[in-house]
Amino acid sequence: MRKIYVSPSFLSANFNDLASDIDLINKSEADWFHLDIMDGVFVPNISFGFPIISHIKKLATKPLDVHLMIVQPDKYIEKFKKSGADILTVHYEACTHLHRTIQNIKSVGMKAGASLNPHTPVSVLEDIIEDLDLVLIMSVNPGYGGQKFIENSYKKIKQLRKMIDETNSKALIEVDGGVDFTNNKKLYQAGVDVLVAGSSVFKSNNPEEAIQNLKNI
Ligand code: DX5
Ligand code: ZN
Numbered sequence: 001m002r003k004i005y006v007s008p009s010f011l012s013a014n015f016n017d018l019a020s021d022i023d024l025i026n027k028s029e030a031d032w033f034h035l036d037i038m039d040g041v042f043v044p045n046i047s048f049g050f051p052i053i054s055h056i057k058k059l060a061t062k063p064l065d066v067h068l069m070i071v072q073p074d075k076y077i078e079k080f081k082k083s084g085a086d087i088l089t090v091h092y093e094a095c096t097h098l099h100r101t102i103q104n105i106k107s108v109g110m111k112a113g114a115s116l117n118p119h120t121p122v123s124v125l126e127d128i129i130e131d132l133d134l135v136l137i138m139s140v141n142p143g144y145g146g147q148k149f150i151e152n153s154y155k156k157i158k159q160l161r162k163m164i165d166e167t168n169s170k171a172l173i174e175v176d177g178g179v180d181f182t183n184n185k186k187l188y189q190a191g192v193d194v195l196v197a198g199s200s201v202f203k204s205n206n207p208e209e210a211i212q213n214l215k216n217i
Contacts, residue, residue: 004215006194006211007033007196008033008034008201011036011047018052018055019059024207025060026061027208029212031194032062032064033060033065035066035085038142038143039071043069043142054084063086065194068089073101081108086111087112087133087134089134090114091114091116092114093117113134114132116138118152122160133170133171135160135164136176137176139175139179146199147177147178149179157192172194179196179197180200181213181214184214195214
């Protein structure tokens, strides 16, 4: 049985009392901290940047899984490393030279991921799959938490699972957007390793229990 990871998205956390939510995730069964970085150009929203990542890094006892929804990510790779990112994921659609970007991320000592928007087919990763530590399948259009899961994502996850299993790739498959306890099992069966969950964790009355439920495959 494959390990199932849960990476709660801090986009839905309480920024008035971030320390409490960090502590909650430290104590929970969650595996990573998912941090969504938006620039208002690649996506129609702006979230947070380096000072918040550094602050979270000081208190977090688990790896920081940083999801960049920004154009020209190459400009900032070292700054994300210095801020405390452990895994850095860029969007395929934002990188003209994705191979170079992935090598740059690895060269400074981070795990490297590539993310696909809902309209981008999995096949575009065929020639880079063995270089990737992670592939993030967006199951909503990036930009906001709390959106409805796009059902076509299952098909993409199955295709990606097949691609990874048929090559020497060790990439983990992460899914992000509209993930909750109603689709976690089906996503795992389709081939997912890492569930990102924002509102289904932080908007729940009992976030620790919500994380447990997500892990209960
Ligand atoms: C959306 C972000 C997600 C978001 C997920 O652009 O990448 O990580 O926070 O939120 P939920 O789980 O509420 O769909
Ligand atoms: Zn995300």
